[in-house]
Every structure is written in structure tokens, then in C-alpha cells.
Amino acid sequence: MSTTTSIEPLRRSARILTRSIAPDLVRVSTPDRVLGFVRSDRDSYVALRGTDPRWADELGRYVSQGLALEALRLRKRSV
16 A cells, blocks of 8 residues: 655745845755745846756746745755
8 A cells, every 4th residue: 555645745844044145146945955046136036946046947037035935945846
């Protein structure tokens, strides 16, 4: 018998840390890994997934920094 467990509750409870590394760039991480970055760009916030902002993939543009943080926190991790 196998049991399937959703990881969604785990993602929702993930603790994220933010650290400003430039006036327009914030690093977003959990205690054990970097999730990505949030860059302010004119009137929006860009969520970037990856460990280096120069090579990170853009997830989307959001009207608030909080929404960009949530996009990174809830994004499924690749293995």
C-alpha cells in the first residue's frame, strides 16, 4: 500500500529569509538554499529563480514585492 502526500502544506510553511544585496535587489532564501531574487524594476517587482541573479530565470513581474516573494516561495523546486 502506498500513500501520496502533498508537499503543498510544506511549501506554505516554508520560512523564507530576505537580504538586500543592492538598492534594487533582494536575495530570497530558506535556511538551507537560495530560492532566487526579487529585483525592483520601475513600477513592478521581478521574481528571478536561481542562485545567481545574472543567470536566473524570470518567473514573472508583480505589482508588489510580497507577491514576488510568494511566487518564489511557492514555486516548485526542480530536482
